[in-house]
Amino acid sequence: MNCILVGDRTVGKSSLATLLQTGRFYQENVPTVHDIVRKTIIHNSQSIKYYLWDSSNNNVYDNSISILYRKADVVLVCYAVDNIISFNNTVSKWIPEIKQFMPSKPFILVGLKSDLRFEKDSVCEQEAKTVADKFNAQTHIYCSSLINNNINLLLSTTIQIQQNWQMLHAENTDQK
Template sequence: MSGIRFTIVGDSQTGKTSWLSVLNGDGFKETHQSKRLEPFTKKIIVNKGEYELEICDTLGGKRNLEERIRIYRNTDIFIICFAINNMNSFKNVRTKWYPEIKYHKPNASIVLVCTKSDLKNKRILIDEIQELRRHYYFSHVGYCSALWNINVEEIFKDVLIKLCEVTTTKKPFYHCLFVRCKSN
């Protein structure tokens, strides 16, 4: 069994903790949670291999930077979340989250997750997401919904499949993947 540590970052109210609650089997939370989940493990089987993932949620506030930096040190793969209905969370992918991760862990592998894309009041256009994808060389697209529990685990499976392909082909792992996620 292989162990891989994922750290989830993003602005408050992006749906990341709701998504992780569903993944952890705790169900969807209707109300905003201003606290992070404790790290948890999740076993996932991909390509006949069993992986034990350690998943770490983080708080997005400035006062939580030192805690995030401690978590970053042992992270294998980062997931940056933004909400489809929140332009500031989308802008902060470029101005806050990507630079913060790359500063503290320059060779980090990063996955981008668009949450809440099942909402009707979308503020971010697909063209804007694709432009971000091209700018940072995101290479993978997937979909999930925390609210409906659709593909919640598949984001992690897709990343692991990509890692398996890289391992068997000896190609360099993309420094970024793009995963589009539906949640609350």
């Protein structure tokens, strides 16, 4: 299963990818150039090969992002819960980009740094759910790499969404 992380810089995408790869959280921010995390996950007694592309949002790499989108089964549209601009950019940039490159494939709206969600001026859960519903995201999930909160939920939800999408797509193909 192939996933891609998209979102503004410094929202926590690389921290999530690093946590999945190493099992550890690192405080320092290192710019990303399409890192790939490979992980085998047991889901419903099945061994799933999970590939997660941590995308760069640098304009130099814009041409290759379309290739990553086409390979992705599910996109994780990320924002930092303590950064309203990154949340607004999910609507103005990231979701439209997904709709352009992969209009029928599923995506999840992911609020990273959920350990900061009760800080002043953070994105409230109802706001995020409203955006997720409005743009037909499969769901919205809060998670935190720092405190390892909801990471397994994010992985299992992503796998379940991909499997459901594949079954639905196979049924629609069979009916034609």
